[in-house]
Amino acid sequence: MKGYSYLVAIAAILVDQLAKLIIINRLELYEQIKVIGNFFIITSIRNTGAAFSILEGQQLFFLIITPLVVAGIAWYIHQQRKSGNTWLFTALGLVLGGAIGNFIDRLLYGHVVDFLSFNFGSYSFAVFNLADTSLTIGVIMIIVDTLLEDRRARKAARNNEGKDQPKEILHTED
Template structure:
């Protein structure tokens, strides 16, 4: 039996568990908007995100919760299919897909259970504050970065597109 990218789903499970565990710790130990300074440029700050990235669509009456749940399930199903079709040798691509799946499903579970996503990683510099995020967001971002990196370092992809 040919090995495929599904063997990378352990990475999804790690991202999923780390994210939900960290959110559970925050919800059970912080008051909403409570902030603890960790470094001069980094706080743990408990906030709720009712939208998507950077609170996109947060103030649109609640329909967006269901939209983002269906979107996370659909994207995850598609990426699992692509993992199934991928060779195990495509490590960057498979890791990227797996991290995106773990992050998307963790935020989906959070959104389903709470009705919002728990965010708590707060990076800032002087008066500039990056939107607060969570480990699932980090997993999705790293996964996307790995897919971009794979595009540039994978020579067969470039050759197949030029034919």
């Protein structure tokens, strides 16, 4: 089952890198294509930080931390290999693929290629890419899985209350 996570990761990386390659080759930096009015715009930008441009210019940090995160995810996938939890393996694959997708950008270009821009009236959400989307969806799935697993464990504990205790033996007199 663990191979499934790696297939999801590879798919996420390929889709992300293909989209970024199209953006790099077809759009000038800061060029925009309106897809749905001002709500959804393809915008070619570069980001040397993380989400919302935090840790701007800290490429060395990202080049060191990402392989550690990837190794941690791979270790966890290996630890969970017998669980058969497709939801969790999908989530881990998405996180792994997203992390590697942005890591490839940092290695190749020294920055991350971002291009998905959404505006909600006067509020513009930070421009992001498909690797970021993969990471976000994967993390949300992991949170949901954790909450559901906790709920299942509490329910199982309630159902097992008293089952491990010896039953009272009723004695009747003849």
